Amino acid sequence: MPSDLHTHTTCSDGVFSPEELLEAAKAAGLSYIAITDHDTVDGICQLYESGLYPAKGIKVIPGIEFSAHHEVSQIHILGYNMDMYNRELQDKLNDVVEGRWTRFSSMIKKLQDLGYTIKEADVLKIAGDSTAISRSHIAQTLVRMGVFSSVKEAFDVVLEKGRPAYVGHYRMSPTEIIDLIKRCGGTPVLAHPKLVGDDELVEEMLRSGIEGIEAYYPRHDEEDTKRYLAMADKYHLMVTGGSDFHGIATRFPEKLGIFTIDDNLASSLYKEPEI
Numbered sequence: 001m002p003s004d005l006h007t008h009t010t011c012s013d014g015v016f017s018p019e020e021l022l023e024a025a026k027a028a029g030l031s032y033i034a035i036t037d038h039d040t041v042d043g044i045c046q047l048y049e050s051g052l053y054p055a056k057g058i059k060v061i062p063g064i065e066f067s068a069h070h071e072v073s074q075i076h077i078l079g080y081n082m083d084m085y086n087r088e089l090q091d092k093l094n095d096v097v098e099g100r101w102t103r104f105s106s107m108i109k110k111l112q113d114l115g116y117t118i119k120e121a122d123v124l125k126i127a128g129d130s131t132a133i134s135r136s137h138i139a140q141t142l143v144r145m146g147v148f149s150s151v152k153e154a155f156d157v158v159l160e161k162g163r164p165a166y167v168g169h170y171r172m173s174p175t176e177i178i179d180l181i182k183r184c185g186g187t188p189v190l191a192h193p194k195l196v197g198d199d200e201l202v203e204e205m206l207r208s209g210i211e212g213i214e215a216y217y218p219r220h221d222e223e224d225t226k227r228y229l230a231m232a233d234k235y236h237l238m239v240t241g242g243s244d245f246h247g248i249a250t251r252f253p254e255k256l257g258i259f260t261i262d263d264n265l266a267s268s269l270y271k272e273p274e275i
């Protein structure tokens with residue numbers, strides 16, 4: 001049976017609600033699934049509070065995906081099995097969410113100053129339930145308004161770092177994130193190392209307290225996977241993998257179950273939930 005250790009729901013930028021995701025995972029015949037929304041554990045909390053976690057018919061692993069602060073590279077760190085009601089975790093996540101709102105308002109203000117007629121409410125309509133309001137929501141709004149022909153163009157012209165409506169945001173450093181995950185009883189794993197874009201930095205991360213590496217990932221080719229498996233071996237780290245499923249029709253994988261990993265890679269992360 002296959003498993004998937006990296007998925008998103010409506011609690012961040014995914015299309016499926018946590019409930020829908022579990023149903024889709026069962027329909028796809030998955031044994032283990034981890035929910036790893038950006039900067040939030042709300043999905044698991046929602047399931048827990050509605051009596052759907054622990055789930056019947058599928059083994060759910062609680063997770064999160066943090067974006068770390070770095071000058072040039074994109075470093076994402078997955079955390080599995082943290083105590084989701086830990087006070088320090090909740091406080092930190094609140095800081096991140098608050099930072100996102102402040103950033104959002106400043107970007108809208110900049111766009112208005114540039115002469116675009118965009119309003120916060122327009123973007124909120126598109127963002128729906130998401131607490132992880134992001135530049136891609138703003139870009140989608142601008143496309144819908146007919147200002148740009150694609151999300152990419154919106155980024156290139158106004159939203160990308162260095163462009164006129166860009167605003168930086170509050171993020172923890174990689175070591176702060178790793179330490180926080182561990183203090184909350186969780187396991188930190190480096191997400192999609194290829195997307196870090198710099199293998200030297202990847203190795204530096206692997207030496208800084210990370211406990212696993214996401215060697216299996218849709219955008220890794222065979223060579224990449226081999227190289228990251230060798231790194232896992234070298235630093236005695238756990239190997240994980242996942243599809244980074246968002247439920248977006250144009251983004252691979254369009255469906256759960258198309259990109260999976262062996263159960264034995266997922267089973268070591270599974271903990272029988274305490275009820």
Ligand SMILES: [Zn+2]
Pocket residue numbers: 065076191192
């Ligand atoms: Zn990521």
Ligand SMILES: [Zn+2]
Pocket residue numbers: 006007008065244
């Ligand atoms: Zn992701």
